[in-house]
Each structure stands twice: as C-alpha cells, then as structure tokens.
Amino acid sequence: MMDWTDRHCRSFHRVLTRRTRLYTEMVTTGALIHGPRDRLLAFAPEEHPLALQLGGSDPADLATCARMAEDRGYDEVNLNCGCPSDRVQNGRFGACLMAEPELVADCLAAMRNAVRIPVTVKCRIGIDDQDPEQSLRRFIDTVVPAGPEAVIVHARKAWLKGLSPKENRDIPPLDYGLVRRVKEERPNVTIVLNGGIASLEAAQEHLGWADGVMMGRAAYERPWQLARADSMLFGTADPVSSPDEALSAYLPYIERELAAGSHLAGMTRHILGLFAGRPGARLFRRHLAENAHKPGAGIEVVRHARDVLASAAMHEAA
Ligand SMILES: Cc1cc2nc3c(=O)[nH]c(=O)nc-3n(C[C@H](O)[C@H](O)[C@H](O)COP(=O)(O)O)c2cc1C
Structure with a gap:
C-alpha cells in the first residue's frame, strides 16, 4: 500500500x-x-x-x-x-x-x-x-x-x-x-x-x-x-504467541537496520497498532510517535516504550 x-x-x-x-x-x-x-x-x-x-x-x-x-x-x-x-x-x-x-x-x-x-x-x-x-x-x-x-x-x-x-x-x-x-x-x-x-x-x-x-x-x-x-488459514503453528513476543522478535531487525543507516521512525511507524486495545497502548504509541523521529533515536526508544506499556499494565492490575 x-x-x-x-x-x-x-x-x-x-x-x-x-x-x-x-x-x-x-x-x-x-x-x-x-x-x-x-x-x-x-x-x-x-x-x-x-x-x-x-x-x-x-x-x-x-x-x-x-x-x-x-x-x-x-x-x-x-x-x-x-x-x-x-x-x-x-x-x-x-x-x-x-x-x-x-x-x-x-x-x-x-x-x-x-x-x-x-x-x-x-x-x-x-x-x-x-x-x-x-x-x-x-x-x-x-x-x-x-x-x-x-x-x-x-x-x-x-x-x-x-x-x-x-x-x-x-x-x-x-x-x-x-x-x-x-x-x-x-x-x-x-x-x-x-x-x-x-x-x-x-x-x-x-x-x-x-x-x-x-x-x-x-x-x-x-x-x-x-x-x-x-494456524487459522494454513493449519501450521503461529510464530509468536503474544504482542510482547512479536516486539521482541522484531528488535533484532530494528537493530540491524539502524546499524545499516535506516531511521528508527521508518520502522516503528508500522508497530504503533501492535498493542491496540491493551492498557498502555496509547502511551506506547505516543512514546514512539514523539521520540522515534528525533535525530539519533535508537533502539532504547523502543525499549522505553515497552517499559511504559508494562508499567501501565501494572497500574491497571493494581
Ligand atoms: C494508503 C493505501 C495505499 C494503497 N496502495 C495500494 C497499492 O500500492 N497497490 C494496490 O494494489 N492497492 C493499494 N491500496 C488498496 C488496497 O490494496 C486494497 O485494495 C484496498 O484498501 C481495499 O482492501 P482493504 O479494505 O482490505 O484495505 C492502497 C490502500 C491504501 C489505504
């Protein structure tokens, strides 16, 4: 598209x-x-x-x-x-x-x-x-x-x-x-x-x-x-079982591409909707949207977004 x-x-x-x-x-x-x-x-x-x-x-x-x-x-x-x-x-x-x-x-x-x-x-x-x-x-x-x-x-x-x-x-x-x-x-x-x-x-x-x-x-x-x-359409095992696992599985790609000169925001824009519907999803999204385009933004921006999400989930549970 x-x-x-x-x-x-x-x-x-x-x-x-x-x-x-x-x-x-x-x-x-x-x-x-x-x-x-x-x-x-x-x-x-x-x-x-x-x-x-x-x-x-x-x-x-x-x-x-x-x-x-x-x-x-x-x-x-x-x-x-x-x-x-x-x-x-x-x-x-x-x-x-x-x-x-x-x-x-x-x-x-x-x-x-x-x-x-x-x-x-x-x-x-x-x-x-x-x-x-x-x-x-x-x-x-x-x-x-x-x-x-x-x-x-x-x-x-x-x-x-x-x-x-x-x-x-x-x-x-x-x-x-x-x-x-x-x-x-x-x-x-x-x-x-x-x-x-x-x-x-x-x-x-x-x-x-x-x-x-x-x-x-x-x-x-x-x-x-x-x-x-x-699993639903092909009858084979799904590669990941949670959005968190999916994000972890994407991190090595992001690191590789950053090292090759790609911009972080060009990758994170595709994951903004990954946690849609979960507590903290909006904060995750906002953290990436506000920080990933900054000059020199690196993988730590994604890790921090994940921390923001995790702490929102803990507050929700508490
Ligand atoms: C932003 C955007 C860009 C699109 N670019 C293409 C394209 O490059 N080639 C194409 O065949 N269809 C393109 N489409 C159309 C979609 O492939 C699809 O045919 C259309 O959105 C209807 O399917 P959907 O309701 O599942 O999105 C684009 C759709 C959107 C929203």
Missing part, C-alpha cells in the same frame, strides 16, 4: 505470519527503469513469499520489470489495474486500465513470456459508468487467456472523476456477490477477493468460495490479528 507499507513493514509482518503472501506497494515501471532500482527492489530474505506489484501499461517495460523481479528473487509479479490516483491516471495505468482489458492482456502476455514466476493481476469490478456486471466479466474473460495465475479483485468500483483515492476505497459499495457469481461461473479461474475484509474470521468465511483473500487496511492497522493467520 503506497505510503503505508515498505520493506520494514513486511519484515514486521513476517514476525507475525510466515505463510501468508506479502505484496509490495505499487512500483511504477518508470521508477524501476529510470529511478533508484536497487532501493525500490530491496527486500530481506525472511519476506518470502513476496510479490512485487508493478504499475504500468507498456508491455515491453512491464516485461523488463517482471524480469527484474524474477532476477531479484521475488515469488510473483502483479500488475495493478485498481489504483485510482490522479498520478496514475495521467500515466495511463492503475484503475483506468479497467477500460482497456485488451491492453492489459497484452501486458500480462509480455510479462508471462519474460519470466517463469507467477504473473497475477489486481483489478476493480469496474470504473466510472461501467456496469460491473459486464465490466468485471469482460475484464476477466479478456485477460485470463493471457495466462495470469490469479485475478485479485477489489470488489468495488473506482470513480476516477470526482472521488479522491481515499474515497475510492470506501464510498463505492462492495459487491462480494458479483465476485462470487463470476467465480462460480468460471471455476477454473483463480480469484482472490479483496476489499473490506476486517478479520481472519471473515477471511475464512470468504475462503468457502474464493481461492484466496487479500487484506489491506485491517492488516496494517491491527497487525496483531495476523499472528493467528498461519
């Missing part, structure tokens, strides 16, 4: 779940071809299984970038056809590609020809005045012959004219029923459901018919719930 997630976030989420698939935020082909490629593609070995999400609409550029993804060791490369921001519309990629499924098919075919790792696509159910009953089916039926391994559907329209990107994630209503019908009509197409899935329980329910589920905001805002994903 652009501006929210990054490699620090993914390493933190890996403390909580080993089996789920993590996706990068969208990276444009222009940025990868002309920009700071090494920084944009960097990830830690523990982040696997990991997909790189690309934004673009030039088949040759997408093929080049898919190859970069494969060479760097990504497990999947995904094409974004769902992002509604203005920046994206000017560049003719993201959600506006819902109007050009033939071009998307060309893009996916070029990517598939370039790599052996799975190529997937993420879309909306439609844009603007499209009728989702038609636009989703037309999109899927046009792009699937190009061979994507999965279609991830954010189950709401995007209004490219008139709504902000943020409004476009909440205001157009979700239509899980349509995605379900489309899946039932096309049992051989792998369809992953996204949009408004707030808990693992909800995810589990959708998995009764969907091939997969993708969680965005709920996973970011309340990361602790990811800690039961491995």
Whole structure:
C-alpha cells in the first residue's frame, strides 16, 4: 500500500505470519527503469513469499520489470489495474486500465513470456459508468487467456472523476456477490477477493468460495490479528504467541537496520497498532510517535516504550 507499507513493514509482518503472501506497494515501471532500482527492489530474505506489484501499461517495460523481479528473487509479479490516483491516471495505468482489458492482456502476455514466476493481476469490478456486471466479466474473460495465475479483485468500483483515492476505497459499495457469481461461473479461474475484509474470521468465511483473500487496511492497522493467520488459514503453528513476543522478535531487525543507516521512525511507524486495545497502548504509541523521529533515536526508544506499556499494565492490575 503506497505510503503505508515498505520493506520494514513486511519484515514486521513476517514476525507475525510466515505463510501468508506479502505484496509490495505499487512500483511504477518508470521508477524501476529510470529511478533508484536497487532501493525500490530491496527486500530481506525472511519476506518470502513476496510479490512485487508493478504499475504500468507498456508491455515491453512491464516485461523488463517482471524480469527484474524474477532476477531479484521475488515469488510473483502483479500488475495493478485498481489504483485510482490522479498520478496514475495521467500515466495511463492503475484503475483506468479497467477500460482497456485488451491492453492489459497484452501486458500480462509480455510479462508471462519474460519470466517463469507467477504473473497475477489486481483489478476493480469496474470504473466510472461501467456496469460491473459486464465490466468485471469482460475484464476477466479478456485477460485470463493471457495466462495470469490469479485475478485479485477489489470488489468495488473506482470513480476516477470526482472521488479522491481515499474515497475510492470506501464510498463505492462492495459487491462480494458479483465476485462470487463470476467465480462460480468460471471455476477454473483463480480469484482472490479483496476489499473490506476486517478479520481472519471473515477471511475464512470468504475462503468457502474464493481461492484466496487479500487484506489491506485491517492488516496494517491491527497487525496483531495476523499472528493467528498461519494456524487459522494454513493449519501450521503461529510464530509468536503474544504482542510482547512479536516486539521482541522484531528488535533484532530494528537493530540491524539502524546499524545499516535506516531511521528508527521508518520502522516503528508500522508497530504503533501492535498493542491496540491493551492498557498502555496509547502511551506506547505516543512514546514512539514523539521520540522515534528525533535525530539519533535508537533502539532504547523502543525499549522505553515497552517499559511504559508494562508499567501501565501494572497500574491497571493494581
Ligand atoms: C494508503 C493505501 C495505499 C494503497 N496502495 C495500494 C497499492 O500500492 N497497490 C494496490 O494494489 N492497492 C493499494 N491500496 C488498496 C488496497 O490494496 C486494497 O485494495 C484496498 O484498501 C481495499 O482492501 P482493504 O479494505 O482490505 O484495505 C492502497 C490502500 C491504501 C489505504
């Protein structure tokens, strides 16, 4: 998720779940071809299984970038056809590609020809005045012959004219029923459901018919719930059993990254919600928010935040 997630976030989420698939935020082909490629593609070995999400609409550029993804060791490369921001519309990629499924098919075919790792696509159910009953089916039926391994559907329209990107994630209503019908009509197409899935329980329910589920905001805002994903969804042991254990498991990563020159706040911003709902959670959050960005802030800021939390819990118990 652009501006929210990054490699620090993914390493933190890996403390909580080993089996789920993590996706990068969208990276444009222009940025990868002309920009700071090494920084944009960097990830830690523990982040696997990991997909790189690309934004673009030039088949040759997408093929080049898919190859970069494969060479760097990504497990999947995904094409974004769902992002509604203005920046994206000017560049003719993201959600506006819902109007050009033939071009998307060309893009996916070029990517598939370039790599052996799975190529997937993420879309909306439609844009603007499209009728989702038609636009989703037309999109899927046009792009699937190009061979994507999965279609991830954010189950709401995007209004490219008139709504902000943020409004476009909440205001157009979700239509899980349509995605379900489309899946039932096309049992051989792998369809992953996204949009408004707030808990693992909800995810589990959708998995009764969907091939997969993708969680965005709920996973970011309340990361602790990811800690039961491995046992609930994959039937394997969870890596940590408490938020405190999760924080301890993330500390070595923070220390390593500080030593490599990363800023503390860039890592701690992803853990602000870890203790949500617990006594002292607000103090933990505030201590990190107020101190982690200070010049030279080190691991002691996190340790102190943990002490603040522990003493709040003791006061609560007393
Ligand atoms: C801040 C933010 C940034 C996002 N960036 C991306 C992105 O880079 N690529 C993408 O496919 N979706 C992006 N999304 C959309 C989410 O992946 C997801 O499709 C959407 O939020 C609906 O799912 P959710 O209700 O589980 O969050 C972003 C969402 C947010 C809130």
